[in-house]
Amino acid sequence: MVTDSFREYLQLLEDADDLVSISELVSWDLEASAVTTLANRNDGEVPIFESVEETAIDAALVGDPYRGPQCRPWEFLARSFGLPDVRSGTAYYEAVVDRLRSPREPRVVDRDSAACKEAVHVGTEVDLLSIPWPYIHQGDGGRYSNLHTVVAPDPETQWGHWSNHRMMLHDDALASLLFLAGEQVPNRYYYEYEPRDEPMPVAVVIGAEPAVQCSTEMWIPTGRSEAAFAGGLKEDPVDLVPCETSDLFVPATAELVIEGRVLPNERLDEGPFGDYFGYMNGPRRSMPVLAVDAITHRPEPRVPFCVEGTGVGYGQNSSSTLQTAAAGPDATLGLQAAGFDVSLAVPWRFTSRTVWVIATDRPYPGYLHELANFIFTTWGMLHIDFFVFVDADVDPLNPRAVLTAIALESDPDADFHQFGVERMPKVPLNIYQTPDEKGSADVGTSKAKTAKAYIDATTDRPTANGSEDEALRARAQEVLVDAGLSPESFDLLGDEGGESE
Amino acid sequence: MIPFAQYLQGLASNGDLVTLEDPIDVPPNVVAAEALRASGPALRYERADGVDLASGTLSGPDQMQCRESRPWSRLALGLGLDPEASLVSVLETIAGLGPAGGDAEPTYAGQAASHTVDSVQELRLPQATDDVWSSLTLGVASVSTAEGSHWGPIYGSVISDDKLRVRTPAALSSLLDDDGTLSIALGVPPAALAATYLLAVTRRIEVPVQACGVADDVPLVPTNGGLVPSATELVVETTVADRRPDFQSDRREAWEHGVSSTPLSLSVERVIATDDPVIPFSPVERPLADDLQLAGLATAATLYRRVNDYWGISPVEWVLLPAEAELGICFVATDVLYAGFEWQLTNLLFTFSSLFDTVVVVDEDVSPRDLGRVLGDIWVKAHPSRDWIFSEPSAPAAKRPRYRQDGTTGARLYVNAAWDPRWEDSYIAPRVSFEQSFPKSVHDAARKTWTDCHDTVLDDDRNGS
Numbered sequence: 001m002v003t004d005s006f007r008e009y010l011q012l013l014e015d016a017d018d019l020v021s022i023s024e025l026v027s028w029d030l031e032a033s034a035v036t037t038l039a040n041r042n043d044g045e046v047p048i049f050e051s052v053e054e055t056a057i058d059a060a061l062v063g064d065p066y067r068g069p070q071c072r073p074w075e076f077l078a079r080s081f082g083l084p085d086v087r088s089g090t091a092y093y094e095a096v097v098d099r100l101r102s103p104r105e106p107r108v109v110d111r112d113s114a115a116c117k118e119a120v121h122v123g124t125e126v127d128l129l130s131i132p133w134p135y136i137h138q139g140d141g142g143r144y145s146n147l148h149t150v151v152a153p154d155p156e157t158q159w160g161h162w163s164n165h166r167m168m169l170h171d172d173a174l175a176s177l178l179f180l181a182g183e184q185v186p187n188r189y190y191y192e193y194e195p196r197d198e199p200m201p202v203a204v205v206i207g208a209e210p211a212v213q214c215s216t217e218m219w220i221p222t223g224r225s226e227a228a229f230a231g232g233l234k235e236d237p238v239d240l241v242p243c244e245t246s247d248l249f250v251p252a253t254a255e256l257v258i259e260g261r262v263l264p265n266e267r268l269d270e271g272p273f274g275d276y277f278g279y280m281n282g283p284r285r286s287m288p289v290l291a292v293d294a295i296t297h298r299p300e301p302r303v304p305f306c307v308e309g310t311g312v313g314y315g316q317n318s319s320s321t322l323q324t325a326a327a328g329p330d331a332t333l334g335l336q337a338a339g340f341d342v343s344l345a346v347p348w349r350f351t352s353r354t355v356w357v358i359a360t361d362r363p364y365p366g367y368l369h370e371l372a373n374f375i376f377t378t379w380g381m382l383h384i385d386f387f388v389f390v391d392a393d394v395d396p397l398n399p400r401a402v403l404t405a406i407a408l409e410s411d412p413d414a415d416f417h418q419f420g421v422e423r424m425p426k427v428p429l430n431i432y433q434t435p436d437e438k439g440s441a442d443v444g445t446s447k448a449k450t451a452k453a454y455i456d457a458t459t460d461r462p463t464a465n466g467s468e469d470e471a472l473r474a475r476a477q478e479v480l481v482d483a484g485l486s487p488e489s490f491d492l493l494g495d496e497g498g499e500s501e
Numbered sequence: 502m503i504p505f506a507q508y509l510q511g512l513a514s515n516g517d518l519v520t521l522e523d524p525i526d527v528p529p530n531v532v533a534a535e536a537l538r539a540s541g542p543a544l545r546y547e548r549a550d551g552v553d554l555a556s557g558t559l560s561g562p563d564q565m566q567c568r569e570s571r572p573w574s575r576l577a578l579g580l581g582l583d584p585e586a587s588l589v590s591v592l593e594t595i596a597g598l599g600p601a602g603g604d605a606e607p608t609y610a611g612q613a614a615s616h617t618v619d620s621v622q623e624l625r626l627p628q629a630t631d632d633v634w635s636s637l638t639l640g641v642a643s644v645s646t647a648e649g650s651h652w653g654p655i656y657g658s659v660i661s662d663d664k665l666r667v668r669t670p671a672a673l674s675s676l677l678d679d680d681g682t683l684s685i686a687l688g689v690p691p692a693a694l695a696a697t698y699l700l701a702v703t704r705r706i707e708v709p710v711q712a713c714g715v716a717d718d719v720p721l722v723p724t725n726g727g728l729v730p731s732a733t734e735l736v737v738e739t740t741v742a743d744r745r746p747d748f749q750s751d752r753r754e755a756w757e758h759g760v761s762s763t764p765l766s767l768s769v770e771r772v773i774a775t776d777d778p779v780i781p782f783s784p785v786e787r788p789l790a791d792d793l794q795l796a797g798l799a800t801a802a803t804l805y806r807r808v809n810d811y812w813g814i815s816p817v818e819w820v821l822l823p824a825e826a827e828l829g830i831c832f833v834a835t836d837v838l839y840a841g842f843e844w845q846l847t848n849l850l851f852t853f854s855s856l857f858d859t860v861v862v863v864d865e866d867v868s869p870r871d872l873g874r875v876l877g878d879i880w881v882k883a884h885p886s887r888d889w890i891f892s893e894p895s896a897p898a899a900k901r902p903r904y905r906q907d908g909t910t911g912a913r914l915y916v917n918a919a920w921d922p923r924w925e926d927s928y929i930a931p932r933v934s935f936e937q938s939f940p941k942s943v944h945d946a947a948r949k950t951w952t953d954c955h956d957t958v959l960d961d962d963r964n965g966s
Contacts, residue, residue, distance in 0.1 A: 020954050027946075034939045034947035041568075041935060044955070071566065137938040139931065274938060277881045279930035309933025312881070313873035314568040349565070351877040385885045400565040400788060400825045403876070407829030411904040412858060413894050413911025421886045431930040432884040451886035459903065469531075469630060476527045476535040483519050489539035 002082040002234045005115065005253035006207040006302060009080050010065065013046055018076065020045040027053045028061065028132040028143070033307050036063025040310045040317050043070045048302065056130035057297075059256075062304040066147075066213065066318035066325075071488065073316050074325040080210040081234055088491055089397035093344055096233065096329035097336075103224070104231030106159055106238045106249070114241035114252035115298050116205075122244055122294040127172045131256065131295075134305045137274040141284050142168045144273065147306040147318055149205040149216040150177070151248050152185040154225075159240065160248050161185055162216045162226035166308075167204060167290065168270050176268040176287040177202075180427050181443030182382045184222075189262055189288060190443045199261035201246035202290065207255025207302050212238060214326035219334060219379040229330075245293040255301040259294040276319050276353050278312035281429045285440050312351050323352035324397075331356070331379065340371050346396035348388070355386040357396035362458060369417070372454040376419055382427050382445065387454040394457075405457035415456035426450040502719045504613070504732035505688045506779055508579045509545060509555055515584060517575060518543040518558075529554055529627040534787040540567055543575060545779065551625025552735065553779040559639070559691065559791040560783075564872040565825050571870055572794055572824065579691025581718075588801075588819050588869040595802035598696035598715040600708045607716035610731035612724075618772040620662035621737065627782050629752070634658035634666075637737075638754060638783045639792060641686040641697045642669050643727035644676050649709025650727030651676050652697045655685055656754040656785070656792075657767075665739065665767040666748055670756070672706040674744070674763045681741030683767065684726025688734025688780045693719045698799040701756045725770065734778040739767035754785055755796035758828060758901045759856045789824045797822040800854060804831070807853050808846065812838075817846070819869045822856070829901045831857045832875055836865045837919045844890070847915035851896070858899035858913040864920060878918040888917040 003009040013019035020039075026032050026049045039047050040063075049061040068075045074092045078084065081099070086092045111117050121127070133143040146166040154161040163185050166178045179186035185202075193200040205212070215230040227249075231237045240249040245259045266289040272282035304318070311320030324347055331345040341361040348355035356375075362368060368389050375387060390396060390405045410416065428438040428446045439447025474492035481487045503511070512518035519542050525532065529546050533556035536544055540562035546554040559579070561572030571577075577586040580594045618624065626635040635658065642655035657667030667685075677683065686693070696715035700706050710716055710728060722731035725738040743766035750764075783791035801820045809815040818834040831850055837843050847860040863875050883889060891912040898905040905911055920929055931937055939947065 022950060022954060024950065024953070026950060030939050030943045031946055031950070034935065034943045035950050037935045037938070038947055038951045044951070047951075070568075137933055138940060139938070274931075274933035277930075278877060278933050279881070280933065281930060307933075309938070312877040312933075313871065315873075348880070349876075350873050351880050354880045386880055399876070400563060403565065403825050404788070404827050404829075407826040407857075407859070408901070408903045410859075411898075411902070411911060412891055412914035413905065415904070416889070416891070416914065418886055418889075430881075432882060432888065434924070434928050450884070453885050453889070461903065472527055472531050472630065473535055476532040477539075479521065479525060479527055479532055480519075480536055480539070480541060483521050485519065485536070485539065485541050489541065490535070 002236060003080040003210060005209050006255055006304070009210050010048065010062065010302060012079055013065070013076060016079070018045050019048060021048050021050055023050050025051045025053055029135045030138060032061045032063060032134050033136045036307045037310050040064055040067055040307060040315050052132040055132040056127065058300045059132050060300065060302050061132055061134060062302050064306055064318045065304045066210070066321050067316045068321045068325065070314065070316050073321045077210055077214065077321070077325045090344065090395065092325070093329050093332060097333045099232050099235060100229055100330060100333050102232050103228035104235070104237050106227040106231055106240045108249065109239045109241055109252050111241050114239070116250065116252055116254040116257050117241065117296050118298050120244060120294065120296045126292050126295055128169060128175065128258070128292050128295070129172050131303060133169050136305065136307055137280065137309065139280050140273050141269060141271045142170070144168055145204065145206060145305070146308060147304045149208050149212055150185060151203040151205060151250055152188065153201060153248065156223045157225040158249070159225045159227040162212070164216050166273065166275070170268055173292045174268065175290045175292070176270040177262060177290050178270055179288050179444055180382060181445050182425055186444060193262070194264045197264045199263050201248055201261055203243050203246070203248050203250045204258040205250050205254045206258070207304055208251045209238070209253050212251045214322060217322040217326040218330035219327070221334070243294070244296060256297040256303060257295070258292055260290045260292040263289045263291055274309040275429045276308050276311065277429060277431055278309045278351070279431045281431060283435050283438070285428065287444065320347070320352040323347040334379070335371070335375070338374060340374070343392045344396050349399040353383045355388065356384055357388045357390060357402050359390050359392050359394055359396050361392050368454065368456055372417065372419065376424070376452050382425060385450070385452055389454060389456050389458055391458045402457070406455060409459045410455050410457045417454050417456065419452040419454070421451045422449050424450050424452045502690050502692060502732070503579055503581055504690050505734055505781065506775070508691055509558065509779060511578050512543050512558065512575060515578070516542070518545060520545045520547055522547050523549050528630055529556065529782065530629045530784045533557060533782070534784040537784070537787065537789040540570070548625070551623070552774070553777070554627060555779055555781045556784065557791065558781050559694070560789050560794045560824070563789060563825060564823055568873065569870050573798055576691055576695065576795070576798065580695065581692070588821065589805070591798065592802040592805045592820070595695050595699055595799060596806045598692060598718070599699045599703060599713055600705055601712060601714045601717070603712065605712050605714060605716045607711045608720045610720035610722060612722045612773070613732045614734065614736050614773040614775050614778070616774050616776055618774050621659050621665065621769050621772055622662050624735070624780070626659055626780070632658070634660055636782070636785070637665070637685070637687060638785055639687070639694060639781045641689050641693060641729065642673060643684045643686065643724065643729050644673055645682070645727035646676050646678070646709070649711040651706050652700060652710050653706050654697050654701050654754060654756045663769040664742070665769060666746060667765050667767055668750070668757065668762045669765060670701050670706055671761040671763045672704065674765060676707070677741060681744070682726045683739050683741065684724040684729055685737040685739065686729040686733040687737070688778060689730045690719050690732055693730045695795065695799065698756055698795050699802060701760050702796065702799045703803050704760070734780055735772065735774040737769055738771040739769050742766045742768045752785055754783070755790070755792040755828065758796070759800070759854070793824040793827065797824050797828050800828065800856060804850060804853055808849055811849060818865045821869050823872060825872070827901065828856050829859065829899070831860045832863065833860060834863045834865050834867050834869065835919070837922050840921070840923050843915070843917050843919060851913055856899055856901045858896065858902070860915040861918060862915060863918050875918070879916055882920070883916050883918045890915050890917065
């Protein structure tokens with residue numbers, strides 16, 4: 001079964017006992033986030049908070065709905081795409097890459113049949129604070145929405161560009177958006193709309209179907225549409241519906257849509273916020289202003305949020321899972337399409353947006369430099385500082401195998417390559433620059449530049465241990481399961497087993 | 502002192518050992534490697550034909566997969582500590598098994614092994630799938646000199662009923678007298694095996710075991726070769742048949758990565774065993790193998806003691822050479838006393854060990870059980886250029902990595918993932934965590950909300966964090 005809405009996805013989780021419904025009254029002020037943090041840390045069910053204090057509309061909060069199990073983070077999304085039998089990470093990547101090779105254009109539906117239009121508030125009826133936005137970490141600059149899709153105009157596709165930029169609420173009609181120059185939508189705002197003194201229409205889609213949220217996390221080539229890749233992902237077109245106050249289209253089954261304009265030459269405070277690095281980042285800075293013109297939603301909307309910062313180390317959250325389960329397959333396909341002999345490109349398990357591991361062949365001298373140059377100057381520019389290259393027979397989804405490759409194959413003298421030392425741009429969310437270095441550049445990036453590096457953990461020698469007999473390994477795993485060990489820990493047990501690495 | 506068989510009972514009663522009953526139609530090496538891969542328990546193989554075997558007894562869960570894991574907890578039990586003991590307790594206990602500066606008071610007891618075994622092959626020791634012969638691993642070799650008995654690790658193959666080909670530290674082989682008598686103890690108390698690895702990695706094999714802390718803890722008994730633990734499961738008494746045998750083996754037990762070893766061909770003179778012997782083995786060169794874990798802990802114990810003895814104070818919280826990095830990276834948590842201290846510390850570690858040439862420095866408050874955090878902080882806290890520090894390219898290559906094995910020199914690297922002591926407090930970014938991101942009142946409410954929905958105890962409650 002493929003899920004076509006966030007609500008269907010939650011039902012899928014509930015049917016598998018992977019959702020826990022919390023009916024007692026919970027506060028949006030840190031409490032929902034704290035419970036979600038416990039769930040993330042303990043690999044527990046996804047919590048849905050049915051009753052939230054001080055909420056004008058009957059809405060529920062959902063804590064990190066896309067977080068998958070720590071041993072198989074892609075599992076819930078695989079189920080939602082109708083890939084329940086995909087057990088190993090490699091098989092999941094292969095299946096998703098295969099689907100992304102066949103994008104499907106979206107389908108425009110009538111507004112009367114769009115679930116997200118069941119309640120429509122425009123003009124003076126707009127009340128942004130009627131929604132129970134969570135206050136996520138102690139020390140955050142305000143209440144945030146941070147698990148959504150920002151739809152913005154794109155001159156090359158009528159469906160617009162989809163991306164995610166955290167949004168801090170200010171009052172009933174205003175919010176600030178974290179716009180970092182170097183990303184497509186912020187670039188369009190800073191270098192096209194704002195110089196023309198023109199507001200940029202946007203829609204913030206909250207609680208979109210899983211395929212939409214996944215394609216939002218992908219680096220889609222210019223001129224292509226995230227909406228089409230979302231359709232490819234679920235092998236069925238995504239239903240879109242026109243906005244009430246702009247020419248943009250939004251996913252019709254979304255829980256909640258906020259329509260508005262990013263105002264030119266207006267700024268509001270944004271941050272600090274505990275973002276994906278796992279640390280609170282600051283200082284508070286000025287960011288573009290979203291003026292809200294309309295809010296449409298389903299009855300009793302489910303509002304997802306991510307406790308950012310809990311997806312580092314051993315933890316998983318929606319952000320880290322989406323990187324592994326969506327951005328990874330997309331990057332794998334993108335590098336293959338660009339002509340590189342890459343077998344897998346995977347975010348590092350312990351800090352998914354700073355380091356990536358790429359398993360690749362090396363067909364000619366200088367290949368790794370060319371590959372690093374390509375990815376640092378295209379999709380890895382602002383957030384990613386390191387790439388680790390491993391041999392094509394090393395599984396990047398197995399962090400132990402990657403650490404071993406780094407330890408044994410990466411010669412400090414020859415295999416650590418720094419690109420543009422102190423020449424590269426960096427997001428100010430980082431924690432290794434001082435506040436002075438981050439400064440307050442008008443376009444959002446740090447004032448000071450940084451370095452990027454790649455590590456060559458490949459080897460020139462044949463594999464030392466030789467190949468292992470998979471049939472014997474599988475039989476050994478059966479022996480161990482028969483003796484009482486959990487099948488979840490094993491990777492060669494077919495339908496009965498699991499995948500540990 | 503905990504005899505090996507008793508140690509296995511302790512693991513079983515803690516739910517950390519599973520028994521496999523005959524018939525097992527897969528080589529024990531393969532089963533052992535799969536159990537390690539899956540962070541499974543220790544295993545005991547009950548066999549009708551051959552001695553019982555045990556694997557995973559000195560290993561533990563994969564720290565890359567498991568939060569709060571303690572790969573050293575089994576060895577802690579074997580050393581007489583609580584399995585929940587801290588890494589530092591284990592390191593200090595291991596270090597205490599080494600040379601005691603004349604304070605050791607050895608005790609002696611009767612030989613537990615009294616049953617004669619006709620042939621070594623009768624034992625049916627495990628055999629790797631691509632090996633011709635069965636292997637003995639995790640052995641303690643004992644050689645007697647005028648100073649006393651000297652212990653070293655021994656690893657090798659059973660060639661015939663009465664012939665072994667083994668590798669031992671060159672320092673031990675050099676102590677063999679003209680008679681060339683050497684005893685091999687298999688299934689020794691964990692403290693004895695830890696002491697043996699410690700003596701090897703610290704290159705102190707010349708110190709007789711009677712002068713080591715292990716002699717205070719482990720009763721000894723004489724054999725033809727030298728003293729061995731009295732509670733040994735199986736003793737193989739041998740004489741050297743050939744000091745320069747012509748054989749090659751690419752496989753190495755982990756201690757050999759840092760210690761020069763030599764081959765020996767041995768003639769088996771006598772094999773004695775307990776009534777129901779059980780012998781440990783390690784799937785050598787497989788990920789997380791027992792010998793790898795033990796070599797990592799013995800090396801870390803040495804480094805921890807040496808660096809904390811160096812400055813008159815003890816700024817280092819822990820040292821870890823995780824098996825997950827195959828001993829090729831040293832992780833150290835320390836109080837960075839002043840700007841540049843991290844440079845001093847890492848270069849001291851390079852001085853004291855030739856295994857690695859990459860060191861990662863983390864803040865003192867990072868738990869060694871939280872390797873996941875370390876493996877995030879390396880990239881997040883360390884500036885990609887300023888905090889990845891390379892030496893000039895004139896250092897010899899470390900012994901463990903596979904690169905630059907032609908003798909050429911190159912750079913060493915340390916990654917400083919600790920906060921800069923020169924930074925103002927306001928520059929230090931608070932971590933996002935349950936403890937730091939929410940006030941106490943919210944902790945309590947959140948715990949109640951969560952536990953009201955569940956019957957199970959939260960992991961963080963169980964771990965007391």
